[in-house]
Amino acid sequence: MTALYKKIIAKLAKTLCLRAAKRCCKRSRLFLSLPLLMLCLSPVHANELTINIAYATQTSSKPSPSLALFKTPENNGVAGAELGIVDSNTTGKFLKQHYALQVVDGADSAELIEALKSWLATNPGPVILDVSDKVMSAILALPEASNRLFINATNKSDRWRVTQCQTGLLHTAPSYAMLGDALGQFLMARRWREWFIVEGNSEADKAMANAYVRSSKRFGTEITGRRTWTFDTDLRRTSQQEVPALTQGEDYDVVLVADADNLFGFYLPYNTYLPRPVAGTHGMKAASWHRSIEQWGALQLQNRFLDTNGRPMNEDDYNAWLAVRAVSEAVTRTKSANSATLYQYLMSDKFDLAAFKGRKLTFRNWNGQLRQPIPLVQPESLVSQSPQQGFLHPNTDLDTLGYDKPEVRCSMAQE
């Protein structure tokens, strides 16, 4: 009943106000109409918010896969953001908040930057970034980008968390260092202390391999060999001959592979010279999400995604979903769509997010990185989740993953 009354009163107020305003304008007695208008507008529109979120992505930025099977879905990442919008709108309808997603893309980086520039000029909302280091630098340097909220959903480079962190930039994607530590902690728990690294040639491969090395130093393990994958021939029929030769060397407990673009890592399991497990980007993998995760209510999210998209949710989808959920959580609690207000709330200790990982997620206020447990998965199931038991930290064990505050060198951490 009360709801019905409220509706009727609101409707009445709206019509009355409109009439009054029209009359006032006709007689051009603005001095009278202005306070009246404000009075009228406040109860009807005060709570209504529309939040436009951009999803900036480069089409054709990913190298083409070696097997057709590994083709990246066309709506990679975007699908997660879209589900986040649907979830947020279900919540938003009770609060008169409406969320919309706009994909901003370009055939090359220059085109994307131009498109985003014009979006930023006309929209005050937050931007989810699914871009390379180079494009991220260019976007953040735009004059239109100052005082805006950017959430990086896919870029794992440590530089954005260590030297180039900046106000207004958040990361839902875990960094290479976080993934490396998540893996390293598990290997320590298993007492597999001798690591053999096989890495690809791309920048991402090097960054991933460096994260293993950093982790090794942290935990005092030994790297018994490090090889670079240089094959440029198709190994589909010959991996059984080539991979043992490549992985021959001093004894090791585990082979760590760094193949960020999924070009060769899948040749390694079962083909290593010594009968040892493979982990890293292939075999057992540290990833922010995987289709086999069903604990902590995750099955609901997996089902919602699968029903909508006909494919399982992957890491990029999940990180983009998280980005939208973080924004909408901040909007819900602050009742504001202002980027600065939202950013401030997200970085405060008031913010926490339930995200199907068994505990609350928060942002590190010294570099904008989302704290999160990291699942360790094999192709068919969840193996473990780091941080592992026994890795302690004075504040939260989640900060044993990745660069901690004293190691971060950007100005945010100095404040």
Add this chain to the structure above:
Amino acid sequence: MKSWILPAMMMAASPAMADIAYVSNEKDDTLTLIDTDALEVLQTIDVGMRPRGIIFSHDYKYLYICASDSDAVQVLDVATNKIIHNLPSGEDPEQFALHPNNHHLYIANEDDAVVTVVDTEKRDVVAQINVGVEPEGMAASPDGKWVINTSETTNMLHWIDASTQELVDNTLVDQRPRHVEFTKDGKTVWSSSEIGGTVSIVDVASKAITHTINFKIPGVHRDKIQPVGVKLTDNGKYAFVALGPANHVAVVDAKTYEVLDYLLVGRRVWMLEFANDQKLLLTTNGVSGDVSVIDTDDLKVIKTLKVGRYPWGVAVKP
């Protein structure tokens, strides 16, 4: 009317009579029956897939079972312990509440963001109410005026007017609200937030939060303190709060909201229910697969009973 109901109830619940506790085992597709006097397992009954929420009809003739993966609410005839039929429940029912009128069952359909109202006698759907993402906890007020649903991802209590079956108001609470419990006088609601780590006290008249309870257990990280099940004693003295992976049940002074004690129980404690005239409190411990029995006078755990895999819900028949 009250003058004769009360003695009748006291007779029925006299401490000499053994209660029977029914525990749903989520991963075994079974119910475990426990004699609460002898504190022994009586028998195990096969039911539908992934049984979670269970609740008795007010006359204890029937037990309603959310068989989540069977997409059904099953009705067990308590006299024979046989499933007699299914109710049209909507998809993936997880928790529910029975209205004081004894025939309107309010079911949270987790996958569909709706609450389904089913008439248990006519076995038809009375209404479907759109709520937030992942509806979970359900409770009906003692006077039958309100039904509250919690939505885990929307983080709200949704207030459903039971006379019109319409959603009329929402209260924003902390992350992942799991369970709601009305006080006996119906004036206050206790609402647990699993990921927020808090219990909110909500005033029914204003639908606003009046107090938030925080928990702190030495040696347990705050992130692992995840309140789920809540039970309030009828005498208004205590509230018991199951703290999930913290493996403890908090004892709260129901008047001052001060946390009095933390009782160590099994692993991942989920739901709670009183037995033996509220002298005992049973807890379902999912990961350790057992039920802890708490003496509510001494506030001590007196026994642990092995049940099936992942015990979830518990309901007690006097």
